[in-house]
Amino acid sequence: MRMIDLSSPVDAQGWEPETLSHEVITPAEGARHMAEEMSKHFGVEFDPEVLDDGELLSIDTLTLTTHTGTHIDAPAHYGTRASYREGPPRTIDELPLEWFHRPAVVLDLTDAEPGAVGADRIRSELDQLGRELNPLDIVLLHTGADQHAGTEKFFTHFTGLDGPATHLLLDLGVKVIGTDAFSLDAPFGDMLARYRDTGDRSVLWPAHFAGRDREFCQIERLAHLDRLPRDGFTLSCFPVKIAGAGAGWTRAVALIDEPDEPDAREESPA
Structure with missing residues (x-):
């Protein structure tokens, strides 16, 4: 089995918007x-x-905050209400471990401009996989944003999901969506500009706010997704168990089965 580290470091030498x-x-x-x-x-x-x-x-x-480096947002991060259950949304220590060690796929969004892609683009990428997603499969979005990690540009130039794109994945049974960008939503400046132009509040953090009505998690600030195949691997990304927290750091690792090498001593058939 080959292991590929998909985690970005917690590095006090890099630029961060929050204290580190x-x-x-x-x-x-x-x-x-x-x-x-x-x-x-x-x-x-x-x-x-x-x-x-x-x-x-x-x-x-x-x-540091729990959103520094590669981390997982819990449902409690999205707000104080949860329309899908009795009581408040679950915190990072309350989530089932089964969500975080699952088969995973990679969707290539590297050609997308900063902003948010829609459901049509996500459906097109899913069609290229050649198979349907199974419930609890993890979906990773390869945007290429990690090339700017440690700089201010990492927090302002990336591609996220709009509301319909997020709901499409949730409709397919996905519970964990990951990205190599700073956020699963579009950059702050992009969302706020569209809100000022339209007055439509639905453009503000739709990927996060979907979690108020659908229970799921996001992995943000992944790295090295370009080293992965589109399909055929397992992602292990257990979050650190922080009591009552809305997020937790993770060491995300892709596990790829390697075919056994043929025994060089084995004779070829006659």
């Missing part, structure tokens, strides 16, 4: 910190110099 900081306590600082904490809380005196090189363990402290 990464502070590192070195192994030497960690040793001194441990000695101070042992003395303060337990009255145990310990000299870190007795350790090899005076080092213990490093400690990383990050400040």
Whole structure:
């Protein structure tokens, strides 16, 4: 089995619209910190110099949102109401694991302009697969936006889905839709411009707001979808279990079965 990492890194050196900081306590600082904490809380005196090189363990402290890097939006991210169930929409820790280890397909949207594609384009891409989707199959949208990851352009130039395109996939039993773009919706500027021109509120975040009436998840900020076949692989993308959260980070990995190599020692038939 071949594994392909589809995750973008959490990188404090790249440009992000929200706060992202990464502070590192070195192994030497960690040793001194441990000695101070042992003395303060337990009255145990310990000299870190007795350790090899005076080092213990490093400690990383990050400040970030759950929407930094490759992550999964839970139904609770889309709003406080859920017309499809009693009670509030589910948070990331409440979702079934079966949604996140499934056969997946890739739809190629790399030629689409920044904005939103419609249901006709998605149906055309699905037709090229040569098979119908099964319930719970994961659909990945290859837009090529990940080439701009770490820059401001990543957040302003990408292709998303409009409302009918989103509902088309949900009608086919899809529960997880992934994209290599910043958002499953069109860029903010594109949506707001169309709203100002038309006064039509349905153009504002339709892919996200579909989740108020249909329970599903989005994977945003994937990477390397160009390395995948259109079909014939499994996506493993379990979200981090954050109690009560509207999203959770994931290490998304494609699992591709490789055919067995023929045994070179095997004799050819006469």
